[in-house]
Amino acid sequence: MTTNTPWLDRRQLRAWIRLRAMLELLPGTLDTQLRHDVDLTEFEYTALAMLSEAPGRTMRMTGLAQRTNATLPRLSHVVARLEKRGLVERFPCPENRRATNARLTEAGWAKVLQAAPGHVATVRRHVIDVLTDEQLDQLTAIGDAVLASLDPSGKGAVFYTHYDDEQTGPAS
Amino acid sequence: MTTNTPWLDRRQLRAWIRLRAMLELLPGTLDTQLRHDVDLTEFEYTALAMLSEAPGRTMRMTGLAQRTNATLPRLSHVVARLEKRGLVERFPCPENRRATNARLTEAGWAKVLQAAPGHVATVRRHVIDVLTDEQLDQLTAIGDAVLASLDPSGKGAVFYTHYDDEQTGPAS
DNA sequence: CCGGAATGGTTGTAGCTACAAGTTTGCTGG
């Protein structure tokens, strides 16, 4: 820890500058579109979307937090707000009395249906449609490497790899 | 705008999920390290670092905002806080009386020196060192494509391409 | 040379996130 940290060479710096710029600019762009069109944050949308795909449109808070890459306090606040807006409802989990389930309401489902097309269009416009199929796969590989370093336990990976290939069994 | 937005296929979804996860997790990781070690945000660090590389360690607010991918209001607030901490000082720009210059103080310079190694180490650990040289170049290309779609005017590109190749002249 | 638009900034405020505590329920060893 006494230093000896090599500086970044030009190639590395070049890549890092792009990544940092994306990190700074993309969230704002996505948020702006969603807020303007349907009054949702990208994070709120993601939470609702995850619920909409879950069996019974219901998930436990912890599970939802993992899928949305959020901390539990953050999710708790967000769900509380969504509940006030009538898009989600919470109820104690039957099997585990310290757990809480979040369920998408009908209004929440309608909201997802309303929000999805615009959001997908934005993601397409700024990300998907400007990349080649090859680049999409490269991005996937890069993401896997980076995310593995961020989450060595690999808890999140369960979800990342969920869409990789339906045939393959769970990660060994 | 009447819909007709194709949904994402598996390959596209796969890549997008990784990118979204990075968008969500990376900033927090970088912020946490910097805040813990030197009480700085990644954004604050970037601002200070940009100033430290500028001639006279001085930049106009607008220019600094562009390099840090920030809006002017945001930068204004941040610089105000940095000024209170004695890391930066502001003074009216001589050539343009409506403009403001921000200059790194000695304390600010010391702060950058103190912060840089740890931050670079973190960036290395989670990004640079987990990718191959090939992947770094791929990331650069992907970043260029995405950023171009976010900023069609290409104002930011001036900076992105600054490190690409010292030999090449300014973009045509 | 003057009225309006554009440039360059600052400030106020609402809303979201991170961090730190606190609470309840479940688990485990002795």
Place this chain on the structure above:
DNA sequence: CCAGCAAACTTGTAGCTACAACCATTCCGG
């Protein structure tokens, strides 16, 4: 069977960002 620790949340609060408003300069056409 119970002490203590862990799991699963919720809540309080400080701090940062976005958005909107505002003010001061500068530029530009007629």
